[in-house]
Amino acid sequence: MLAELTIRNFAIIDEIRVQFEPGLNVLTGETGAGKSIIIDAVGLLLGDRAQSDVVRAGTDRALVEGVFLVDERLARTLRPRLQERGLVEADDPLDTIILTREVRLHGQNICRINGRPVPLKLLQAVGEQFVDIHGQSEHLSLLRPRTQLRLLDRFAGTLDLRAQFAAKVAEWQQVRKAREALALSERELAQRVDRLTYIVEEIRQANLAPDEEETLQAERRLLANAERLALLSQQAYTLLYEGSDEQQAVLDMLGEVQRALNELARLDERLREQANDVQTAAAILDDVAHTLSDYMERVEYNPARLQEIERRLDQIFHLKRKYGDSIEEVLAVAARAEQELQDLADAEVRLAELREQEEALLHDIGRLGVELSRARREAARQLCAAVEHELRDLRLGHSRLDVAFTWQPSPEGAPVPDAFDNDPTARYAFDASGFDRIEFLVSTNPGEPLKPMARVASGGETARLMLALKTVLGHADETPTLIFDEIDTGIGGRLGGVVGRKLRGLAERHQVLCVTHLPQLAAFGDVHFRIHKVVEGGRTLTRVERLDEQNRLAELAMMLGTGESAWEAAVELRRAARQV
Template structure:
């Protein structure tokens, strides 16, 4: 459940910290005092979109923190994402005056998608304009799917539809472009056959270029290495002889000055290096031969690779990658022109769609029957005695949302025929039907906290008393927060917060405080009789609280 909400510099709230308890909690106050602002602040902490318009005038940033009791069902989710699963789950959101947003879960940076995913498991919000959405056919379908727990099945149906359509479009494109595809396939086969004959290998260009250069300059290599060898190790005047002589000159002088040791060491190192160089040159010259035939073969290969690269406007070392790419394009082209395979794909995806859409239709019919009964029963308590509600499913052409349309129909009174909701329901009836659907949905909800934001708009009198009783009953199973303007609803609350506004140098500010027993009497008296509170309205308020 929600334990605490801290709000700073949000709209007209400079700073507020509200502690929440289990059961049914109500918020009341004058129009414009900022009752729904608290719901907006909580929504922001749960990942709703925000902008600089939400900042209090003159503030650098708005900050909202919501502290929940961590449900056991979320502990694994938190651990998998390295959010420590404490007993308290802290969601924090910051928006600065540049529009930048930051989000945190238990002090660890998070993204808005994570906040929304957590929010869906923590809170269910029923907004004050929900009844208007009942007139929209898509909203009616979504509400039915949500009530039946069919949202995942509906998504699977949509994905199956998309797969079927994509397969059908691919088949139609192949049938339209068969000639062009065949020409492209012939072109790719011709180009690929040339490269397969040439068979360029990765790294071959560098290797054959070096080989060709070595063979082409074989005579120069022989002569140059021979001269270098003579300079290093000839019978007279060679570098090795000079180094040996110098070492022999220095060695007896060490007994006179030990500082010459480093010089002798350097000469010895040079002599060893020269000896190794002589060995390497002898070995190299032993392997080096003039091979005109090998040179001719290398020249031919270099020429072939170079000409192929020039034809394709690439560098010679890129030929192996080109061959691989052309091979992939040919495979794709072959698949695109394989009409039998494409037709089989269409048949498979169509069958998959009808399978999942059929399961969705069956589940929707079952949910529609149950929901029709439950809403009809609720209507009898909401001043619509004798009325009935029915969800009608009618077959339609297959589509992304299934194979049937969903329409809410209502008869407001006994003896009147069922007609589409959009054509017969008044504003008050819409509000009551929306509330009935919200309460029925909440009874089966798995989330711990339910929020009703002025969903009682458009009702009053005895109906308001029924609504208060229903929300109070919900509070026995969930934490229920309700923003209301009805005294009948407020009187049924276990806890009551008053939201008021005041003027300050910085502008209008909102204040929220928990009412004691006398405060509740005065607030409900105000809700009953307006700004002038009399002893009569106070007595009436006391009676409502006692009842």
């Protein structure tokens, strides 16, 4: 729900911060006080088009910020989208979301979620999960056919059946994708076989081993440096074992050191360990000298072998450049090509199997789709009757509501024989939601034809129609916050009480914000806000005041008229509202 709304430098509002409560929040005030401006600000927060003229004169930017409390259902819905954008971590609590919209004087506007910039579309997608504005705004989710279908399914209790249908459609899509991958023309098939055969033969003839490249590179390094390896090993051996005319061998010198230390150790036992260390070092260096002697004999000068290795490495490099970054990847390409060749060899058989499987799934889709549509149509009749009953209470007794169902013929669709007097040989398009394309149709005056709800002209009629639908669909609609503006247009005090009772009923399941001029409606509010204008420093500003019970009575009395009778009437309205 909307817990707090902050508005700065928006139209005639310099700064207000309103803390809303669960239940029914009513907003009242004189015409022009700024009630609709507050609703416009919420609309901006939800993604309405931003105009620079909303920035209050004398400032360079306007800001609207809403703090929303998130329940478990909404958290499950929003978390994947927010995680995808890096706005929340998997283990972060998601009990509050802050939406912010900033409009600058020169047209630039910035959207934020929890303080981080986001695209406008994401702000809109998140915002519409929290709020529906009914009246002057464009945020009428019930006008969207997809929303209407989802709500009808919830009303009809067909969400499980719809999920079964969607699962069957997903299975059919996989089979169709596999069939289309095989359904190549003969020329394309032949070309593909030739290409795959060439890949397999080229790689298999190379007879690659997984660790061959590393082994060859190590051998190449030795062969290419054979002369230097021999020279360096000879130098080391000579210094250790043979020495030269100018320099005694290291081992000979170490022998002299060992003899001196042995003599020292006989005189001073404390040097025995050092004498033993030199003896050990001499033994180690003697082993090194013998190893170097053997190594020199094994150093190979083999230009022919080096050329052979270079040719082999060039072949491996060529294959890697075409098929992968390593021998393992090249071999994997060959394995996949062999498997695809086998699949293509069996393509005709497999293609016939997939066609048969696809057709069987289409018949299952047709059967489930008809079952789903029948349940929806029965629920739609009940829904229309219930809404028309609500509309009679709202002085729209001549209004009619209908749900238009349309199916789109398609040669690639699913067969639905003996369904709703359709052509038994026809096929119909579908998606994961079913065959049905629905739209709520309404007529608010006798003799007028039914029209799509989105084309109802009167704001007041639209708002009351929304209220009737929301009342019936209250358990199906999961939008936490409903805002009603202009809902009392064209209705009087007696009807205001009826509307108030219906809003109060909605407030049992939703947070409801209602802008109203009718005291009979305002009396039902759990919380009452008075919006008024003040003049400060020669500027007109909007203020929002939360009223206690005494001031509520005063506000209701002022809305009713003047004098003691107005006060008494206000007290009576509150008493009656409390009883309800």
